[in-house]
Amino acid sequence: MNPISRPALAMLILALTFLLGPFIVIFVAGFSADETLAFPPTSYGLRWFGYLFGVEAFQRSFVTSLVVGAGSTLAALAFGVPVAYALSRYDFRGKDALRGLLTLPLVVPGIIVGLALLDLMVLVYALPVTLGLLIGHTTLLIPYTVRVVGSSLSNLRSDIDDAAITLGATRLQAFFKVVLPNIRGGVAAAAVLAFITSFNQVPVSLFLTGPGVSTLPIEMMAYMETSYDPSIAALSTLLVLFTIAVVAATEKLLGISKYV
Amino acid sequence: MRSRIPWWLLAPALALVGLLFVLPVAALLAGAFKIDGHLGLAHFTAFFDEPLHTQVYWRTLRIAGLATVVSALVCYPAAMAMVKVPARWRGLLTGLVILPLMVSPIARTYSWIVLLGRNGLANSLLVGSGVFDEPATLLFTEGAVFVGLLQLMMPLMLLSLVSALENLPPDVLAAAQTLGANRWQSFARVVLPLTQEGLIVGGTLVFTGCVTAFITPALLGGPKVLMLETLLYQKVNVASDMAAASVIAVLLLLTTIVVNQVLKRVSR
Numbered sequence A: 001m002n003p004i005s006r007p008a009l010a011m012l013i014l015a016l017t018f019l020l021g022p023f024i025v026i027f028v029a030g031f032s033a034d035e036t037l038a039f040p041p042t043s044y045g046l047r048w049f050g051y052l053f054g055v056e057a058f059q060r061s062f063v064t065s066l067v068v069g070a071g072s073t074l075a076a077l078a079f080g081v082p083v084a085y086a087l088s089r090y091d092f093r094g095k096d097a098l099r100g101l102l103t104l105p106l107v108v109p110g111i112i113v114g115l116a117l118l119d120l121m122v123l124v125y126a127l128p129v130t131l132g133l134l135i136g137h138t139t140l141l142i143p144y145t146v147r148v149v150g151s152s153l154s155n156l157r158s159d160i161d162d163a164a165i166t167l168g169a170t171r172l173q174a175f176f177k178v179v180l181p182n183i184r185g186g187v188a189a190a191a192v193l194a195f196i197t198s199f200n201q202v203p204v205s206l207f208l209t210g211p212g213v214s215t216l217p218i219e220m221m222a223y224m225e226t227s228y229d230p231s232i233a234a235l236s237t238l239l240v241l242f243t244i245a246v247v248a249a250t251e252k253l254l255g256i257s258k259y260v
Numbered sequence B: 001m002r003s004r005i006p007w008w009l010l011a012p013a014l015a016l017v018g019l020l021f022v023l024p025v026a027a028l029l030a031g032a033f034k035i036d037g038h039l040g041l042a043h044f045t046a047f048f049d050e051p052l053h054t055q056v057y058w059r060t061l062r063i064a065g066l067a068t069v070v071s072a073l074v075c076y077p078a079a080m081a082m083v084k085v086p087a088r089w090r091g092l093l094t095g096l097v098i099l100p101l102m103v104s105p106i107a108r109t110y111s112w113i114v115l116l117g118r119n120g121l122a123n124s125l126l127v128g129s130g131v132f133d134e135p136a137t138l139l140f141t142e143g144a145v146f147v148g149l150l151q152l153m154m155p156l157m158l159l160s161l162v163s164a165l166e167n168l169p170p171d172v173l174a175a176a177q178t179l180g181a182n183r184w185q186s187f188a189r190v191v192l193p194l195t196q197e198g199l200i201v202g203g204t205l206v207f208t209g210c211v212t213a214f215i216t217p218a219l220l221g222g223p224k225v226l227m228l229e230t231l232l233y234q235k236v237n238v239a240s241d242m243a244a245a246s247v248i249a250v251l252l253l254l255t256t257i258v259v260n261q262v263l264k265r266v267s268r
Helices: A006-030 A047-050 A056-089 A095-105 A110-124 A129-154 A157-168 A171-184 A185-200 A218-224 A231-254 B010-031 B042-049 B052-081 B087-102 B105-116 B122-130 B142-166 B171-178 B183-211 B215-221 B226-236 B241-266
Strands: none
Touching: A006 A231, A006 B052, A006 B105, A006 B122, A006 B142, A047 A218, A056 A095, A056 A129, A056 A185, A056 A231, A056 B010, A095 A129, A095 A185, A095 B010, A095 B042, A095 B241, A110 A129, A110 B010, A110 B142, A110 B226, A129 A185, A129 B010, A157 A171, A171 A185, A171 B171, A218 B105, A218 B215, A231 B087, A231 B105, B010 B042, B010 B105, B010 B241, B042 B052, B042 B241, B052 B142, B052 B183, B052 B226, B087 B142, B105 B122, B105 B142, B105 B215, B142 B183, B142 B215, B171 B183, B183 B241, B215 B226
């Protein structure tokens, strides 16, 4: 094999600096103790981290984001795992059409989905926006759960569930007692990926938030429009650290990079 | 493979996606073609009669195209270096490229506000070194949106190219060089054709990602540098113009589909 050429290596270093440099900027700015955002900061401290915990809008929207993230992740698993199982174990007509239909939520821009749900559910049927948020996020996450759990199922021999059925288990028992324990890594990876996707989601949520109901990213964007203090940098620092922790833990336990 | 499928495995997901995704989206898109109960293209002609709208559409395509080309130019050599990095560093390196994809895009975009703002790093350097007398306007420019999107989308291009280069048979480069090809020839005539699928996949992801971006143009472009999605948001929340919003929705979807199909054709 040829050694790494110098220009190529230089380009790799340049690309990584460009990708990761902004994180360092965020960290430094987050620890600023200045009144307004300036870089480099003139003084440092934990001032703006403390400030975050006093902003009620951030706390409320953080809870909404957690609830919507957990709720839509569970729902996407409940809807998606049976589909993944059907796709990997059965041969039927329209299989490709089904796959296509269920990847649509990845193809259609989120902002369209959010606006369409607002139009139909909130304006026509007067349903609460939170329900709209949950539904919008769930349809978006189903493709992820189908794909990740599906790839885990395709690595599992399909005769083990048949063996369980031959031995007297019902299909449902075979699934819960034999198949599920063997794909729990894939299910957990799907859950982590789905939760992060929901937690960071903006376009779908954009039109489905209103007074009183907002997700954290939407609240952050609204806050940025009126304030120029470093609190968003502090909050971003927390989010980055939180993501690094989740990704590192999942990678260690499950090897999430296999599924992405 | 069994053939008689229990319907209850598929019914819930089909019902959910059909009724609460396909139906509302179809209704929204249909709105773009409905004028007082009749079908027609009047909303489209009215939309494009406004010079601002055509300008926003071209800007969106321009930024997306530029980001695609630049990310390909940077990521090809970077990916070639990455596949040759010793195995023990590979995992960490892949993690460092995947990590940005997992982090909130708001946090990632915000760093550019810190860098490019009036009191940001770029202005401190420019004014400090005497290039400018006073802080320049770097934020809320097309350049800011471009840089932000490039950073947001580059991991997708890099990962696509790395996975394509990994599948390159290791002997082909040696064979090309044995047969007398120089570095550039072996790249252009061997590596590029064999990895073009990765390039196409990466390019499609970057381009459609830029066309459908909201956060970056909203935060780094503002009302001065609108792209399709920020224009759509403005139409709904400021102008309450649902017809124009539906037209933009159709344009967004049509553009992504056309680009997907065209690039798929090219790769065959």
